[in-house]
Amino acid sequence: MILDVARFAAAERPYWDELSATLEKLDGDPERRMLLAEVERLHYLYERASADLSRMDTFATFAIAPGLRAYLESLVSRAYMEIHETRAPVRIRWKQVALAFPRAFRRHLPAFALSLGITLLGCGMGWFALRQDPRSKAVLMPFPGLTGSPAERVAKEEQAQHDRYQGVKASFAAQLMTHNIQVTVMALAFGITFGVGTVILLFYNGVILGAVATDYIVAGQGVFLAGWLLPHGSIEIPAILLGGQAGLVLAGALIGWGDQTSRSRRLRAVARDLLAIVAGAAALLVWAGMVESFISQYHQPVIPYAVKIAFGLCELTALTFFLGWAGRE
């Protein structure tokens, strides 16, 4: 039996057009919630188009009307997306968006602990390397501002007569924000290397941090170090650890130890949490960039160390409470 394609298309076209128009409307407004009657109608039109596609295949008419089959196929595939969507639609409620971050963080606490552990291991390595061979400083801290003697730097900073950052504070803050966000996103993205890239990045960051801390503490400049690092570091360092947490969660979903579900299901299950963690970390880094540029670079006597240290500790406490308790049910 051969289908009369033109008659078939003429009879069914009003339904296809209606389905196409409904899908266009949904395309144009993804947030729109359909009424029950509209959902029922969409379902009916989808089933009708599916049956038409099936009829074309059964009667092999696609052999002479490939364009029509492709059209129907595209209609059915688009309608399928809408009908079989089981995940809740993303509706932007700012409170929920803000709370998604700490909730996602708490859901993956072991990954954060691992991220922190790797960084601390790196810190230990930095400390060990600098203690064993002080000449390794240039390799461990390849930044011009850190290669000199800490005591000399502190004396220079405290006796500075003019503001070195006058007229460049905003652009310096922007530079810090974009660089640190990029590092955090890289920590997530390297999770795709089964976590190897994320581990290397976290460890390397830890080595630098450990070496810098050792250098200043050994030189008796621990208070300066705390006053310099805490205001921005109390936010910046946890933010990078959060990026590492996201990378390790991604790696965990890829590897799937002891998890019988398919890899695509595991990846799908963590996608929202990864986004929430990285977006939250990026927001924290915007703040950290501003603080580093506008506060951290000013030392005693401009801003007393005690004030800077207290400010940093307050930030760390607030962040701990936010991540630990915000949105708890």
Added chain:
Amino acid sequence: MSFAEKPGGRKSALVIETPEGVTFSYELATPFLRMLAWAVDAAAIAAASDAVGTVFREMGKLSSDWANGIAAVSFFVIQIGYGMALEWRWRGQTLGKRIFGLRVVDAQGLRLEFSQIALRNLLRLVDLLPALYLVGGIAAFASRNAQRLGDFAANTIVARERAGRLPNLERIAPARYNSLAAYPHLAARLRSRANAEAVAILTRALELRDGYDPTARVALYAELADYFRSLVEFPAAALEGLTDEQYLRGALRVIYGTARA
């Protein structure tokens, strides 16, 4: 769900079977097409960054520090956010993908989620390494589903869009007296023997009639007419006085089942 496979081992299409037992497929985009789309997107990002730069140069007259700072953040946001914003707004398409008829779709055929779009765009940072999408390109070539690392993590594929349609028979083969339709049994035989590819070529050849060089058109229509005549032999009375072009128009109407004698 399954993938149609190319002889080389890479799949050419994602085939999805619905609970209703109907199957449909997405044709996978080739890495080459994706590269072209990316080139367009890179140009769009450069143009947007240039426009932003011009605005902030003007703003620099008020405060160069703040202008530079906001410009740096804007460039960063454009680079990271371009793909996310457009793929979300245009349901899986950027400017480049629109031009080349590509679309990001969920690997299970479901609706694309924002988290998937964000993830595949964030992982672009790794796909871009060390330069010019080398990692992403190698991953796409090596992957059976032509997925770069970002697609793999986000559970997405990039498919070619197919805009199927019925040919406009009234324009390319107007309803006039059709001598072939006077023999319904032969018309039915022609319809059942006609090869899909040949019908598509015939339809296209008639649609583009006025665009051809007259000599080339005559040669092309003669070749096509020979093929269709070889499928079914109509009586001489049906073919008398018919040029190749007239024969082809009559055959097309017969194939689509709309012809009346």
